[in-house]
Amino acid sequence: MSRAVDLAEQVLDLVKDRADAEVVASEGNLALTRFANSFIHQNVAEVGEAIGLRVAVEGRVASARTTTTSRESLEAFVEGALETAALQPVDADWPGLASPAATASVEHADDATYDASPGARAELVRAFVDAGNGLLAAGYCQTEGRTDAFANSAGQSVSGRHTSAIIDGIHQTGTSAGTAHAASVAIGDLDGASVGELAARRAIDSAAPFDTKPGEYEVVLSPEAVATVAVFLGFYGFNGKMLSEGQSFVELGSPQFDESFQMWDDVTDPRAMGVPFDTEGTPKGHLDLVMDGVSKGVAHNRKTAKKSGVASTGNNVTGSESWGPIPTNVFVGGGDQSVDELIAGVERGIYVSAFNYCRILDPKTMVVTGLTRNGTFMIENGRITDAVTNMRFTQSFVDALGEARILGLGDDARFADSEFAPGIMYVPTMRLGLWNFTGGAEG
């Protein structure tokens, strides 16, 4: 029995039959090696355990979290949660606990990554830095290994291990920066040198940028930029709480996107990260969000599912009470064109390596503003001709993916950092017909 399972059962035993209870226990480690100015300047690791408890005493619900797991601390922790719940008004929407159900038999974990050494991370960083041949490098290499366990008083008990390894960084010239990113369940899959080479190439290629006029451009978005689009769609749109409250743009059953657009959530995909259950113990599976351009489904937890008269999709996360359930194993369907082929189809447009600091102006229209960063290029007559300075955009992400707006999908789908979090978006390069740039980054 893992320590996480033991902790979950301990807490459940302490609650006894005084409440409906669900416990999420996790144990593991997180380590991150950070570099800037081509040296490791911050290098951290932590080990620990954490417990989340939600109790419902005759419909009066309270939750509590702790990192202190001695027996006497857990006793006080449980008593505190029960006392707090007793002070609550009854939650008429309390959906009850998840019934016992098996989870998909997947484990996205790698032993070498679970306890990766600081030396292993440092070597990846060295390879990234060296690939720049003297360019100024900055970024990070992170490894995480965790075991999560869930148990509730209705008899559901599930657990699983998961790992992740990421290297992400930039190389900088005096006038430009280029970015690259790789993520996997296994640290052995990461190649610091090749990631560093791509970042360096983008930095060198964009070393002499010119200001281009804001306006509407055709664009080719790298996987990082597509991940940003997808994460906004997922968090603000395909969110059962936002939909039921009338704040989402999603109209289920409606063709809201170009017919080539496919988007789904699937922790059971061999390429995914994480565990196959959510923080309510609901098994996660395959959830179609968009099929052939038609909005098909949204993420639900038990509360939003009850409200909508459907089953939970297993997308509850910590904080979902306020933010709503969200998809965190998102895939966007790719195509059969290489990046060069996508660019070759563009007469005049912009290639975007990454977006930066994107914020939503209105979830109903999905209008978002943000900037380009770390490699923005002019495309003319089917090839990249020059680098351009960073630009601000103000653009509806739904409109950008609308009918006849997707002009091509790349064959290069991979994990890309969405700016919100790495390891949750697996997306390809995308060619779009129109993107509204509203200003230059530096005036």
Added chain:
Amino acid sequence: MTLARLRCPSVRIERPSCPVPHEAAVATLTAMYEYAETAVEGALAAGATYADARVVVSKQEGIDVQNQAVQSLDRSEQAGVGVRALIGSSWGFFATADLTHRAAAAAGERAAEIARASAVVPGDPMQFADVDVVQASYETPYVEDPFAVSMSEKIDLLVGVTKTMQEVEGIAIATGNLTFYDTTKWFVSSQGHRIHQHIVESGGGFDATALGERESQRRSYPQSFGQYEAGGYETIRKWDYAGNAGRTAEEAAALLTADEMEERETDLILEGSQLALQIHESVGHAIELDRILGWEAAFAGTSHLELPNLGTFKFGSDLMNITADATLPGALGTFGFDDEGTPAQRVDIVKNGIWLGVLSGRDSAAIAGLSPGGMVRGDGYNRLPMVRMTNVGILPGDSSLEEIIADTEDGVYMATNRSWSIDDKRLNFQFGTEIAWEVKNGTLGRMLKNPTYTGIGPVFWGSLDRLAGGDEWIHWGTPNCGKGQPMQVAHTGHSAAPARFKNVRVGVRG
């Protein structure tokens, strides 16, 4: 330091409304110092030339209410020790939630091991500025322990304001929230620091959302995401939630039928909390010395400011006087000492429009040849302390909002942040606010929806020509400033008052 005078967290467990389980495991203040000392000794024994450690015990209570129903009532607690070790030019940091001497010693050793690994890709020899070695204690002054206020009173307050807002026609979603923080820290360094701090912070707010056919409009009070301050429950009471709920909801509903803001260049009057966020984003982050030195280049970004221009760069108009002041009573970025043992202090950042100061720590300040500013903080025991804003705010002017509007022939007045975006050098920004009003011939006119404005930092600040003061100068608080990898969140303060900027581009939308 007299231990008996300290407000020991273990005292609070006796309060029925404060069931904080971990406190039963917290033995004594002395034990906490000993854990930190053990961690430091572990690092030194493993070869560190300098080490420091923080034991942090923190608790948080959050209540979210939507449409008169409690959405979540969450209490969390976190306790552990984080130790930082320096070997040669390289740092290592390790944290554990296991508060035992064996685990603390092991944490020190692991921090040293990580520092050695850092040397695989080494930097220049480490400089580390000296600060006075002190043994001291600090506590946030407060009147009402927010964790001792009854749960029913807090819930009733939020249920009441959401009820009031729901009664306004057109309001579909009415939410309210309260959050309270209680953080106790014991800091020990190999140079002899022993510092105990107890920080208490409170905040909350509410908002109303009106839904139209293809739009949503929201109004918030006291500001977007709530107002947070250092202090107890008295900081909640003073904002008169009940007295402002109806007006807030009426404005949200009215926005659905308001005119869209047109794109143009005009005089812009900002409400105080929006100016506070403007300061946070376009000044506060730009003056972080770690950004200026390139340490945040890949993630948060760098800065348009360059150290050779410190003391001469014209950041704004003569009305622009910005300080970073960690000693302001009641402000969210106030404390006694930072997490490197440097005393809280006030630093001039911009004076009469000239850039004079930065936010710094002991290593970054030494590199820049400056005195350490005491601005390094970590989020909990398990995050590496790094340069963070304290209270970065503008000093008050001598005008008032009423006078500024009366003095404006043609412009717009924008209030309460709705969106924020700025580039990685902290130059190009675009903000959206919840609401705006046209200003014509010295009076407020039409309500306008979907207001935005955009600009370039120093150009924008150079156009500042009127600034309010008096009781309109408020220590606005930002409880959600994200930075670093792994991500950490800081609580920062931003004193601000309504102000006017000339010839600003407004109404930008896609």
